[in-house]
Amino acid sequence: MRDRLEELGDDTKVVLATFTDPANLVEYAQVNDLPFPILIDTDRTAYRAFGLGRGSIARIWGWKAGKRYFELLRDEGISGLRRPTEDTLQLGGDFVVGPDGSLVYGFWGEGPDDRPSVDDLVHAIGRVTS
Numbered sequence: 001m002r003d004r005l006e007e008l009g010d011d012t013k014v015v016l017a018t019f020t021d022p023a024n025l026v027e028y029a030q031v032n033d034l035p036f037p038i039l040i041d042t043d044r045t046a047y048r049a050f051g052l053g054r055g056s057i058a059r060i061w062g063w064k065a066g067k068r069y070f071e072l073l074r075d076e077g078i079s080g081l082r083r084p085t086e087d088t089l090q091l092g093g094d095f096v097v098g099p100d101g102s103l104v105y106g107f108w109g110e111g112p113d114d115r116p117s118v119d120d121l122v123h124a125i126g127r128v129t130s
Helices: 002-008 022-032 045-049 063-080 118-129
Strands: 016-018 038-040 093-097 103-108
Touching (some): 002 118, 022 038, 103 118
Parallel strands (some): 016 038
């Protein structure tokens, strides 16, 4: 998404909402070099409002997660792995909200690897701004 921010227009605001502890946020923002604001929702009010539930242990920690951890071990060694500090079962989503506050596009993830394509998000934003 970062590579395509210029396509979104000046009136579009991209925001990351997370439930992380504020103490973790500085490192997260530095590591990911995020060019947009981060909102902290520690009590997950927004997560509940958008209907973002929790995933099953099998879905969250299944073979896809195992594969990813294997890749981290292979590519970065043991230093590439970190013990989770968050609720790993909390599901995420991606949403486009119109200027009037209405939900224009919603994607409710079914796991940590489940995200819409950037093309889908850019197209949804384009419907609002055109």
